[in-house]
Amino acid sequence: MELLWHNGQVVLHNQRPNAKKQPPPPPPSSSSAPPPALDHNLFIQEDEMSSWLHYPLRDDDDFCSDLFLPAERQTSNQVVTAARPPVPSTVRPPEASSMRPPAPLPSSVRPPVRNFMNFSRLRGDFTGRGGESGPSVSKSTVRESTQVSATPARESDLTRRTDGIGSRGTVDLASRSAVDGGGGAYTVGHNRKGKAVVTTEPRNENPAGASSSLASKSEIEPFNETTIVDERKRKEREAIDETEEEAKQGRGSTSTKRSRAAEVHNLSERKRRDRINERMKALQELIPRCNKSDKASMLDEAIEYMKSLQLQIQMMSMGCGMMPMMYTGMQQYMPHMAMGMGMGMEMGMNRPPPPPPPPPFMPFPNMLASQRPLPPQPRMGGYPAVQASDPSRVYGSNQQFVPNSNQAPYSGYMDPYQQFRSLHPSQPPQFQNQAASYPSSSRVSSTKESEDQGNQTTS
């Protein structure tokens, strides 16, 4: 589909909306239009930019229809007769998309109410442009197509928006990033539209930074609208708060005012504290074996737990990534991984690998162990029993291994956490596998454990 310009007005009356739904019903005039349209595009670009705004609005009608209820589109029947075909992007013939500009400009303003409201607010002179809208519409269509090429255009959009729209600049920028994600869908549609206008795109792109920004702006309008709505709500809330304060002041005697203020303050403070307590309870439930009653230690535990969880996830994901690789490479990685993990994870590894060499099915722990021979006894302090049982369990047969893993599948994340929490020797962590796997980490952890034990005794 091509842009149809007649005497500066784009006439697409039946094309765009229908085009979206159906295969493009070729507008009779459009066929003749393309060459002049292109020229128009070039020519139009130099026209006023404000008129471009109208055009993007039209596009939004097509695009936004999916996202927003089409209820608003009553005005531009001509243009939007389709009443928002559900799949604008796919069906829209390129020319139709570009053709968007409805002859009656004001109608274009209304249908995508959300988008246009922003525009009208900002621009003010939106509705006036009957004649200009035509060429501008076509221009905007071109702009939109250029927007399809989009990546550079978006940046220009940003600049443009800040320039053009001043007041909403921050909001736009904020929402823009959000919209860009959503705008992807729009760009698809634009792409479709852009087919017809492909030839014009290069030309349009040059000046189009601004125009595309405008076009994108229109796309983003709906999103901006929501953010603006949020802002309005916030302002309303603030206004309400202000009015409440004023009401208080209007009460009369200062004592009353002060007491009321104090009451309100107490109430709000109580509410806040209740909220915090509620969340603390929820947090306490999430943390395993949290028996602390005071908030400070509980928060400390929460912090440690989160760190250990993050660490464990990191390790596991690394393991997942490494598994598909040949294990020959693992031998290089495992020590490093264990080292890294050992720093943070302290998985009760303070048992050094037992003297008897591990069975062949665990070659690499042996290798790691050889790198770091650790005297277990002096550091082990609290885990002699565990240590004794360790070899039998770790270096037993394979059958022993499997049941161990089955018994405590969840202990993976708990063991490092246990380490963090305390050095309770009574807790028999299921560390055998970990000990075998990360002797290097055991070294680190054992060091830390000894230090902790020392600290504990002293403190």
Add this chain to the structure above:
Amino acid sequence: MSNRRSRQSSSTLRISDDQMIDLVSKLRLLLPEIRERRRSDKVSASKVLQETCNYIRKLHREVDNLSDRLSQLLDSVDEDSQEAAVIRSLLM
């Protein structure tokens, strides 16, 4: 080593501001969303706590997912191989 004042206050329902601020800032450092999103002085304690809970739940889910994946990997690998040992260790 702990702050005596904080200990006293935390034993009751009230928690000292300094302590709370310290902990909240620590939590904020760990929470990726809050760290990127808002200015540091604007986040309330309840919000931080809520984000912490959500984050911990998310981490739990990730751990479960990774465990599942590792179990699947384990199934696909020989029992005696090195990878099997590694996977089991990770699962533990």
